[in-house]
Amino acid sequence: MPRRTAIALAVTLALSAAAAAQDAPGAADHPLVTRYPGTELAWQAVENFMPFRIPVGPVTGYRQIDDWIDAEGRVTRSFYSYRGTDRSFDEVYRNYLDAFTAEGFDIRAQGISDTRAGAEVGGRQWLDVYLRESPLPKAGPVGAIAAGTSSQGGQGGFVASKDRAAGMVHVAVVVEQHAEDQVAALIDIVEAKPAEMGLVAVDAEAIGRDLAEKGRVVLDGLYFAFDSAELEARSAPALEAVAAYLGAHPDRRFYVVGHTDAVGNFDYNRDLSAARAAAVVAALANDHGIAHERLQAHGVGPLVPVFTNADDAGRDRNRRVELVEWPG
Template sequence: MRPVEITIFWLTRAVAAALFAAATGIGAAHARDADGCVDHPAIERYPDSVLEWCKNDNYLPYSVPVGPVAGYRTIGEYEEIEGRVTRNFYSLKTGRTHPEVWKNYKDALVAAGFDIIAEGMFPERNVKGDIGGGSWQGVYYAKNPWGENGPVDKLVAGTSSSGGTGAVFGKKDRADDTIYVLVSLEQHSSEEVATLITVVETKPAETGLVVANAEAMGKDIEELGRTVLDGLFFDHDKATLTAESKPALDEIAKFLASTEKGFYVVGHTDSVGTFAYNQKLSADRAMAVRAALLQDYGVASDRLEAHGVGPLVPVFSNGTDGGKAKNRRVELVEK
C-alpha cells in the first residue's frame, strides 16, 4: 500500500484520526505508545509508527542548526530560539525506508505552509557533516540534549545507524508565535526507521515568578560561589527598587544573617543601549540593592561591595526577549 501523506492539516483532527485509523490501521500502533505520550497537534506521525518516548518542556532555549558542520563538534549557523519544546521519538518497523519517511514529512510540512529552513537526506550510512548527515546529527543532538534515558538514546549510540540519515526542518509564523517542526531520522536497522520530531513553539520566558530563597542561595554559594537574586524589580531604565522587591530582600537578608562571609553585589544588564550606559545602570542597581540591605536590614557595610559589569556576562543570548530578561539580573558573588 502506498504511504499516505503524514499530515492532514486542512482537515479537523477528528476526521484526520478517523481516516488514518481506517486506511492504515494506525490505531494498533497508537495502542503500543508509551504512557502519557501523544502526537503534537502540528504534525501527524508516519502511519504505523509507534511513539516510544516523549519529553515536554514548558520553556527551554533551543538551538536550531541551519548550516553544516564547520569544525570539531561545531555547526556553523544556528537559529537561537526559546519556548515550549515537545520531543517525540517514533519507531517504524514495517519495511518502509527512511527516504520514504523523510519525503512524506517534507511534503507534509510544505503543504501546511511551513518554510523549509534546513534539509538533507543521505540514503547510505555516512559520517557527513552536511545537513542531515550522520556527524551533523551527532552535533545537533549534543547541542540540544534531551536529558532523560529511554528508547530515544538509540539515536546517539556509538554505531546508531546501520543505514542512511536525514533531517528536514520547517518554520511557520502564527498569530501569536512562530512554530518550528524539526524532523531528524535514521535507518536504524534494516527493519527499523527511527525518527525524532521536535516541535518548538516560541515565546518569551515568564519572569517574576521566582523569589530568592535563603536556603537555595546558600547552596548556590557553596557550589558555585555566586547566586542570582531572583525577585528584584526596578523601575524601567532606573535603579529604583520597587515595592515588589521586598519579599526577595527579606530572603537575601535572611541568608546574610546565616553567614559571616562578605560578598560582591554585582549588577548585570542586557545588550540594548551603549556599553557605558549599561555599565552605569548595572552599577547603580547593585548599589541600590546594597543600600537597601544596609539601611533596612542592618547588614554591616564592610560585608557588601557593589559593582556593575553591564552586558559582559550574559547567561543567555541577547537575541531574544527571554534571553534579555534573564540577563538583566543582580547576583551575590562570594569574596
Template sequence: MNPLKIALLLFLITLGFGLAAQEDVPGAKDHPLLSRYPGSHIAWYQTKKYVAYDLATGPITRYRHIEDRQEVAGQLYRIYYEIEGAPAEISIDEVYADYLRAFERAGATILNQGLRPKGNDFGGSQWVGVALAPQSPPNSPSSKLFAGTSSSGGKFALAGRIDRPTGPVYVAIYGERHSNKLVNYLVDIIETKDAELGKVSLNPEYIMRELTERGTVSVYGIKFAYDSAEILPDSEETLKQIAAFLKANPGIKLYVVGHTDNQGEFSYNHRLSQRRAAATVKALEDRHGIASGRLLSEGVAFLAPKATNKTEEGRALNRRVELVLRP
C-alpha cells in the same frame, strides 16, 4: 486443525504483537501541529516549559561547526517515534515525503531539508551529532538516531517555521531507517513564547528539582530598571517564591549570580551584574526574612550566556539571575 482456523489464529497473534509494540510511553502524546506517521509509537517523550534551543539550519562548514544556526526560545516538545518491525516497503523517502507534505499544508517556511544526505550535509551522519550536541537528550532511545546498522536504508532531516498569531513555531525532524526492522525519527517542536519570559513558575518543587539535577536554576522574574540595580515592583511574586523555597529548605545555602547580555563594556556589565545580584540578596533578606549569610552574591556580566547575543530573544535569555547551590 482447519487451515483457515490456523491462518486466522496466526493473524490474531501477529495483530496482538503489533498492538503491544505500538504502545506509547506513559504521559506521551502527539503535538497538535503534527500527527505521527502511521504505525509509529512514541518511545521517548520530553517537554520543557521554557528553554533555549540551538536550531541548526545549515551544513557542517568546518570541524564540528555549523555556521547557520538560529537561537529560538520557548516551550519545547521532544517526541521520539519508532516503527518497530517496519516492513521493507516503508522507505525513509516515504516518511520524509509525508512530513514534507505536512509542512507544506501547515504553511511552513522550510528552513532546510535533506533526504539521504552525505555526512557533513544537512541531515547527514556526521552532521546530526554536531547539530544536536547543545540539546541532545542523554541516555534516551533517540541516541539510536544516525547510528544505523549496515542495513540502514537512508536518513533525512527537516527544519521549518510556522508563523502563528501567538508567535512562530519551529519544527525540526531527524529520521532514518535504523535497520531492516526499525524506522525511527525525533520531532522537536519549539513554541516561541517571548511574552512568558520570567513567568515560569518558581514553586519550591521546581527550584529543588533544578538544583538537584543541574546545581543551578535560572530566574527571569526578577526585573530591574534599565541600566540599574533597582528591582521593579512586578518582581515581588518571584521573590516570594524564592523565599518560600528557602524557608521550606532551611539547610540550603545559595549563590545569587547576576548575568547580563553583552551590550556595553565588560567592566560596566560586571559591576551591574554584581549590583543586581546584591540587590536581590538584600530584598530577600530585608523584605522576606531570609537570614543573613545564606545567600552570597556575585556577578559575571556576560561570561556565561545561555543563548546568542545576536538577537533580542537571546539577549533576554542572558539577562537573568541564577541561584547556584553552595556546597
C-alpha cells in the same frame, strides 16, 4: 482531490494505526502534527520550559555548525518507528516536509543524504552535532539513532518555523532508514515562550541565610525596563523584603552590585549595571527610609557571570543585582 481533504484522510489513517501501535506509556502525538500511518511512538520526552538549539546550517568544521536557532519554551521530543519494507525513509520524510509546508511553515533548512558521513543539513554528521547540543538518551528505543548505529544509510532532515497567535514554534524532523525493515523519525517541537516569572522573590530570612553562608545574596524579584535602570512596579515586594532585613540590622553596611550579561559594548554594560545598582539604593533610601550612607552602589558589567553567556537562559541569570557585605 483538494489538498486539505488529503491531509484529513492521512489524519484518519494515522489515528486508526495509533490504536494498534505499541506506544510508549504516557506518550501521545503532539497536537501540531499526526504520525505517519502505521508508526509507533516508541519514546517521548516533554519539558514545560527549557532552552533548546536547532541547527539551520551545514557542518562547517569538526563538530561545528555556524547557524543555529536558539529558542526556549515547551519542548516535545518524539521518536517514531515504522516496521515494514513497503515504505522508505524518503517517502516518510517527504510526507512530513509536504505537510509542514502546506500548513504555512517557513522551511529554514532541509536536506537528504544517501551516505552515513553527510555534512549537509539532514546528514549523519549534521545530526551528530545537533544531538551533542540537544542530547537524546543512549539507551532505550531512541538510543540507536542517538548513537548513530543505523546500518542501512540514507536519511533526511528539515527545520521549519511558524509565527502563530500563540507564539513562535520551531520544528526539527529527522527521518532515517534505520534498517531494511525499519524507518525511524525524530520530531522535536519547540513552542517558544518566556519563562513564567515572578514565582521567586527574596525574603528577609533568605537574605540573612545567604549572607551568612556566602557573604552576598542575589536579589531575585527585581525587574528593570528593557535596556534601562528604571525599576518596574512589580519589584516592590523584593524591595520591601530587602528593606525589612536592613531595618532589622541597622548597624550593617552593604555594597549593592549590578551585573549584566556579555551582550553588547563593555563600557555600556558596566555603566548600565552601575545605574541599576544606584536605582536600587535610591529606592531603598527614598521609599523605605534606609540611610543612604549604609549602601554603596557599584556596577561590574559582565565581569562576574554565574552562568554561561552562550544562551538566553544563562544570560538571563547573569543579569542581576546582589547585596554584598561591606566590611568595617
